[in-house]
Amino acid sequence: MTGEGTQIGGAGFLFNTGPDGRCDDAKVGGAMMRWNPVLNKYCIWYYGRSKDFPKDMAPALGSGSIALMTSDDGRDWTRVEGPLMGGAVMVPSDDPSAFDSVHLGTGDITFENGLWHHWYYGGDAGNPKPGDPIYGFPGYRLHAGLAVSPDGILWQRKPGKGPGGALVGLGGEVYAAFPNVYRLGDRTILQVTLKDRDFRGWITRVWQSEDQENWALLGPLTWSDDARNYDSAGMITRQVLHNIPGAAAEWMMIYTAVDGRPEMKEQRTIAIAVSDDGLTWRRQFDGPVFVAADKGAWDDYNVANPQVCVRGDELWMTYFGFADPQGPNAAQRGIGMAISRSGDLHEFERISA
Secondary structure (H helix, E strand, O other): OEOOOOOOOOOOEEEOOOOOOOOOOOEEEEEEEEEEOOOOEEEEEEEEEOOOOOOOOOOOOOOEEEEEEEEOOOOOOEEOOOOOHHHOOEOOOOOOOOOOOOEEEEEEEEEEOOEEEEEEEEEOOOOOOOOOOOOOOOOOOEEEEEEEEOOOOOOEEOOOOOHHHOOOOOOOOOEEEEEEEEEEOOEEEEEEEEEOOOOOOEEEEEEEEOOOOOOEEEEEOEEOOOOOHHHOOOEEEEEEEEOOOOOOOOEEEEEEEEOOOHHHOOOEEEEEEEEOOOOEEEEOOOOOOEOOOOOOOOOOOEEEEEEEEEEOOEEEEEEEEEOOOOOOOOOOEEEEEEEEEOOOOOOEEEOOO
């Protein structure tokens, strides 16, 4: 792959930061792999943060601008030199009153009626919880938004009716981010992650719309079974897919699970839930389907943000991984890839690009 930053390598490793001067030369994350029939290539859209991004702005996040990579085979990737600053294909709004005036992050991407729809999140300079050791910084007031593109390179925002052009409002939570959508009949279902102010975990809230402009709140994500230890603090990201081989129901949701037990230090793993109607969910397995690698690997601490691309009878999953922040390889982090072959959802095998 061209244009990589520091090499870390290893099983599953796909890419990390870009070369100096790019929009992604400090951090990357949120990779979404899809087949692009317009470009006739596989695409990965992802967010990147540059080295000149303000250090006190949402420091725990890697969001900044949106960048793009393409591939003919899904293994060898080339960074696209986008038309915007630092090679980005989407940058923060130049309107200071916009919800996404400071930084952007990926959420979900769909192809509908000849247009790519990017369901993303963005942040302004607001500080939602001054004095808090984690969220007491500017940039953590996050909302979900929508942009569309004919080719996945040139994007146009579709302002919503929420604050600053967001799709929906924030309410009383710290932030609303990591949106994803899917079609359920004539409705678009929108799921968004909210962080509650008591820091008891992450909440998934659900809306529906018939026109993708007016959104009606359905409430929190509905489960028919009880939380397990591995997702007792909720989920951070989700992707919902339809009629997936190996899934125990018509709808499958692959998600970032957060362990709420104090000794687990909010460990992230990747898990699967299924639904018969697309609204009420149950865990397919009693444990995660993908966890951190063995000690010493580049992703030996946490794995998160799964995004699946269906390729025949295989599921190709991009994910974000990182090493133990207290260990000797603390700087190792990046985007990885794993494959589930022949519908075996319990066996995602790390591959090297």
